[in-house]
Amino acid sequence: MSSRSIDLPQGTLDLLILRTLSLEPLHGWAVSERIQQISSDVLRVQQGSLYPALHRLERRGWIKARWGTSENNRKAKFYELTKAGRRALEIEQDAWQKLTAAVSQILETA
Amino acid sequence: MFLHDLRFRLRSLMRRPAAESELDDELRFHLERQTEKYVTSGMSEAEALRRARLEFGGFDKVKDDCREARGVSLVESLMQDLHYTARTLLRSPGFTTCAVLTLALGIGANTAIFSVVNTVLLNPLPYPHPQELLAARHNDSLPNLKDLQRQTTSFASSGGINIEPVDFTGNGEPVRVHAANVDAGLLATLGVQPMLGHWISAVEDVKGGPLNVVLSYAFWREFLGADPHVLGRAIRLRDKSYIVIGVMPRDFTLPRELADVFVSFAAGYPEAATERDVHFMHTYWRLKPGVRLAQAQAEIAQVDRRLAEEFPDSERERGTLLMPLHESLVGDVRPALLVLFGAVGLVLLIACANFALLLMARGVARQRELMIRASLGARNGRLIRQRLTESTLLALVGGAAGLIAAKAGTMLLLALKPAELRHLDTIPMDARVFLFVCAISLLTGLLFGLLPAWSAARGDIAEALRENERTAAPGVSRSPFGSLLVTAELALALILLAGAGLLIKGFLRLRSVDPGFNPANVMTMYLQLPGTRYPQISMQTNFRGELLTRMNALPGVQAAMITDLPLAGNFVGHRVVIDGQQAPAVGAEPLVQTLSVMGDYFGVMQIPIRDGRDFAAMDREGQPRVAIVNETFVRQLLPGLDPIGTRIDWARSNEPHEWMTIIGVAGEVKHSGLNQPVDPAVYSPFSQNDEAWRKWMTLVIRTRVPVAGLVENVKKQVWSLDSQIPVSSIQSMDDLLAVSVAEERFNMLLLGSFAALAVTLAAVGIYGMVAYRVNQRTHEIGVYMALGAQHLDVLRLVMKDGVKLALLGIVFGLAGALALTRMMVSLLFEVKPTDPATLIFVALLLAAVAVLACYIPARRALRIHPVTALRRE
Numbered sequence: 001m002s003s004r005s006i007d008l009p010q011g012t013l014d015l016l017i018l019r020t021l022s023l024e025p026l027h028g029w030a031v032s033e034r035i036q037q038i039s040s041d042v043l044r045v046q047q048g049s050l051y052p053a054l055h056r057l058e059r060r061g062w063i064k065a066r067w068g069t070s071e072n073n074r075k076a077k078f079y080e081l082t083k084a085g086r087r088a089l090e091i092e093q094d095a096w097q098k099l100t101a102a103v104s105q106i107l108e109t110a
Numbered sequence: 111m112f113l114h115d116l117r118f119r120l121r122s123l124m125r126r127p128a129a130e131s132e133l134d135d136e137l138r139f140h141l142e143r144q145t146e147k148y149v150t151s152g153m154s155e156a157e158a159l160r161r162a163r164l165e166f167g168g169f170d171k172v173k174d175d176c177r178e179a180r181g182v183s184l185v186e187s188l189m190q191d192l193h194y195t196a197r198t199l200l201r202s203p204g205f206t207t208c209a210v211l212t213l214a215l216g217i218g219a220n221t222a223i224f225s226v227v228n229t230v231l232l233n234p235l236p237y238p239h240p241q242e243l244l245a246a247r248h249n250d251s252l253p254n255l256k257d258l259q260r261q262t263t264s265f266a267s268s269g270g271i272n273i274e275p276v277d278f279t280g281n282g283e284p285v286r287v288h289a290a291n292v293d294a295g296l297l298a299t300l301g302v303q304p305m306l307g308h309w310i311s312a313v314e315d316v317k318g319g320p321l322n323v324v325l326s327y328a329f330w331r332e333f334l335g336a337d338p339h340v341l342g343r344a345i346r347l348r349d350k351s352y353i354v355i356g357v358m359p360r361d362f363t364l365p366r367e368l369a370d371v372f373v374s375f376a377a378g379y380p381e382a383a384t385e386r387d388v389h390f391m392h393t394y395w396r397l398k399p400g401v402r403l404a405q406a407q408a409e410i411a412q413v414d415r416r417l418a419e420e421f422p423d424s425e426r427e428r429g430t431l432l433m434p435l436h437e438s439l440v441g442d443v444r445p446a447l448l449v450l451f452g453a454v455g456l457v458l459l460i461a462c463a464n465f466a467l468l469l470m471a472r473g474v475a476r477q478r479e480l481m482i483r484a485s486l487g488a489r490n491g492r493l494i495r496q497r498l499t500e501s502t503l504l505a506l507v508g509g510a511a512g513l514i515a516a517k518a519g520t521m522l523l524l525a526l527k528p529a530e531l532r533h534l535d536t537i538p539m540d541a542r543v544f545l546f547v548c549a550i551s552l553l554t555g556l557l558f559g560l561l562p563a564w565s566a567a568r569g570d571i572a573e574a575l576r577e578n579e580r581t582a583a584p585g586v587s588r589s590p591f592g593s594l595l596v597t598a599e600l601a602l603a604l605i606l607l608a609g610a611g612l613l614i615k616g617f618l619r620l621r622s623v624d625p626g627f628n629p630a631n632v633m634t635m636y637l638q639l640p641g642t643r644y645p646q647i648s649m650q651t652n653f654r655g656e657l658l659t660r661m662n663a664l665p666g667v668q669a670a671m672i673t674d675l676p677l678a679g680n681f682v683g684h685r686v687v688i689d690g691q692q693a694p695a696v697g698a699e700p701l702v703q704t705l706s707v708m709g710d711y712f713g714v715m716q717i718p719i720r721d722g723r724d725f726a727a728m729d730r731e732g733q734p735r736v737a738i739v740n741e742t743f744v745r746q747l748l749p750g751l752d753p754i755g756t757r758i759d760w761a762r763s764n765e766p767h768e769w770m771t772i773i774g775v776a777g778e779v780k781h782s783g784l785n786q787p788v789d790p791a792v793y794s795p796f797s798q799n800d801e802a803w804r805k806w807m808t809l810v811i812r813t814r815v816p817v818a819g820l821v822e823n824v825k826k827q828v829w830s831l832d833s834q835i836p837v838s839s840i841q842s843m844d845d846l847l848a849v850s851v852a853e854e855r856f857n858m859l860l861l862g863s864f865a866a867l868a869v870t871l872a873a874v875g876i877y878g879m880v881a882y883r884v885n886q887r888t889h890e891i892g893v894y895m896a897l898g899a900q901h902l903d904v905l906r907l908v909m910k911d912g913v914k915l916a917l918l919g920i921v922f923g924l925a926g927a928l929a930l931t932r933m934m935v936s937l938l939f940e941v942k943p944t945d946p947a948t949l950i951f952v953a954l955l956l957a958a959v960a961v962l963a964c965y966i967p968a969r970r971a972l973r974i975h976p977v978t979a980l981r982r983e
Contacts, residue, residue, distance in 0.1 A: 047167065048171065
């Protein structure tokens with residue numbers, strides 16, 4: 001495993017999943033690939049936490065699932081963002097930005 | 111949001127099989143896709159698969175987490191746990207049976223006693239608005255009751271009742287039934303209506319009113335064939351014709367009396383009903399809504415004061431003390447029931463401790479299995495939950511079995527019940543009892559399952575896997591928790607044993623009290639002369655004399671009669687004045703028991719005459735009046751005087767006094783009960799009494815040998831004299847003696863069996879622990895023996911722990927007993943709750959049982975062959 005990869009901080013996985021799904025509906029494997037790709041392999045998603053997170057978000061009503069055909073022509077479960085999910089993403093994104101801004105401010109000045 | 115969540119969970123649950131396969135498909139797709147990716151990047155198929163699997167982690171764990179995330183896992187995994195638990199329990203029937211049986215005993219005994227507590231103490235009285243109902247502590251007379259009713263405003267209504275045995279005739283064999291002499295207000299006070307017809311109205315309830323009768327449901331069924339047209343029919347009671355005007359409902363019961371028929375006191379028995387100073391009615395009162403007991407008591411006290419001023423000679427010492435009806439009914443049994451309930455609670459604790467020990471032993475035996483499951487990804491919480499499921503399932507099954515045991519137990523209790531609980535015909539198992547069983551079963555399962563589960567789950571997986579079976583988890587097998595349980599069991603058992611020991615000792619003391627007569631081979635039976643046909647003393651004397659002559663003519667029979675038997679619970683009290691002594695103030699003369707006798711009463715009962723002479727044939731009607739007093743009479747009323755020749759009379763009898771001369775002093779008789787002090791008593795001949803109302807008599811018959819058919823013979827003799835007189839209450843004096851201590855016997859038997867149960871359970875507990883440890887240490891013992899240890903050394907090795915714990919438990923138990931047996935004071939007769947002899951005895955007994963319980967499994971250690979033990983490696 002790459003020595004550059006880091007584990008995700010608690011609670012950020014939900015945000016990343018929502019963000020990834022905000023562009024298009026994806027299946028689980030694609031979500032993990034996408035996160036890894038976009039973060040230039042820095043962030044690696046453990047399958048052990050990805051799938052429970054997807055199911056948890058589905059239960060909350062932020063994403064919904066439907067079965068579709070995958071890029072390699074197989075039956076796969078696709079997730080897409082719901083309206084509630086879109087709202088949640090905005091709120092979470094906003095909160096995250098405030099948090100990181102505040103944290104980096106402290107790190108730079110202190 | 112919440113609704114969505116709930117819908118989602120429910121849907122997931124409903125389509126569980128579908129969701130399950132979807133989850134499987136989803137994860138499998140991921141694995142395939144990842145493998146594909148690695149293959150594309152140039153790996154071999156096998157290598158790619160291996161890599162993908164490795165990355166993915168525990169497939170089952172991910173599924174588990176997903177289920178949990180979906181929110182179905184709680185119910186679902188519970189089902190899984192239940193399924194798994196049921197399977198594993200069925201696979202070890204020995205353990206399951208032991209656990210269920212232990213709990214069934216504990217829970218069953220608790221439920222049985224709780225059912226009684228529930229029925230007697232918790233259930234409301236079977237009358238509407240029972241909180242408004244009061245009872246007076248002391249009996250009263252009808253004239254007083256009427257005055258109180260007229261002069262108070264606190265009560266919605268009130269009524270009185272007195273039970274009188276009367277003869278019901280004209281329906282085959284004469285039968286003695288219980289007539290309730292009531293006033294019109296009684297039924298309104300209780301708030302009940304007859305099922306058929308109507309109750310005695312205030313207009314009818316007067317001197318000279320019509321002779322009407324209201325029947326109890328049982329009487330109506332038994333004697334009148336449940337005739338629906340019974341209203342208006344005439345029946346013969348007390349040798350008079352009564353018209354049936356009503357039938358009571360089936361479920362109607364009086365607060366404390368048993369009655370077959372209800373008649374107006376004023377109309378049916380005007381001679382007694384107008385006597386102000388004959389206080390023998392129970393009175394019941396219903397408060398007006400909103401009136402408090404204290405207010406009512408204050409108001410009634412004012413009327414009491416007025417009555418005392420108006421009728422000083424009879425009412426001076428009278429007073430009406432009101433108390434809630436429920437309290438007056440259960441106040442006497444409450445202490446005993448609560449002690450029994452507490453005791454049975456301790457039994458349950460012991461059963462629970464055994465249960466926990468069983469679970470721990472099983473936990474250790476299954477240590478490896480659990481550890482392997484843990485290493486395969488099952489989380490600690492899940493493992494604990496599974497073990498809790500097991501203990502709870504066991505406890506619930508135990509509870510269900512306990513319910514069956516409780517049903518049997520309550521039937522046993524009913525068979526043994528003392529007079530105080532005679533109203534208890536059934537002990538229903540209502541919703542509250544079921545709730546109680548569920549609650550204690552669940553609590554037992556969770557609480558006593560949690561500790562062993564937790565202590566097992568703490569173990570280190572790797573360590574357990576490294577170790578082999580022989581030494582598996584010594585930390586658990588000798589955990590302080592197990593030792594604590596064994597110690598606690600013995601301590602609790604000792605407390606129960608001490609309680610039982612004290613009751614047994616008290617009971618033996620009570621039984622060894624000399625009643626003052628010899629009860630062996632004495633038969634007794636009750637008769638009553640109908641007042642209509644035997645209105646005068648001379649007629650009664652003729653009947654009695656003739657009956658005694660005929661009885662004494664039977665071979666082997668010596669007969670006499672008395673008004674009221676010792677220990678039967680009745681006597682008539684009179685105030686007495688002594689000739690030559692300054693009479694005390696009117697109403698303050700000493701009260702004595704008065705008994706009329708005929709025949710050789712003292713000879714038949716073998717009551718010694720201490721001084722003077724016995725009654726003789728010459729002491730009859732028309733001769734100088736004579737009396738025999740008991741020793742207490744002499745001690746209290748004639749201290750330092752020669753009683754023989756002293757003359758006494760009833761206070762306030764017609765002047766001038768017709769003095770009775772004391773001709774003898776009889777030995778003390780425990781008339782009111784073996785645990786009661788002896789009251790002063792005066793015996794006089796039936797024939798010299800001017801009290802024709804003493805129509806009742808008890809025949810006492812001493813037989814040298816048990817005479818078969820004696821009772822039938824006696825009845826025949828009675829009926830040959832008068833075919834309309836019922837003979838009832840036929841019992842031996844021994845039985846009467848036994849009945850008089852039935853309550854103490856009940857308490858003793860119950861607490862004794864709880865103690866026996868507790869000791870057995872505790873012995874099983876300590877036995878199990880020692881047996882288990884011997885088993886665990888087989889190898890060690892083998893080595894020890896191979897090194898030349900003697901039998902005694904081995905015994906010491908394996909018994910040391912158990913005996914130490916037992917002794918510790920006994921010491922704690924003694925401390926607990928000293929603290930707790932104080933609550934039993936009211937149940938003990940002439941035994942201090944800290945009686946050292948009893949405490950020492952039970953401590954030694956329990957120690958002996960504990961040592962035996964250690965020794966039996968320890969002996970197995972002696973049979974260990976060193977070579978076999980070592981080979982077990």
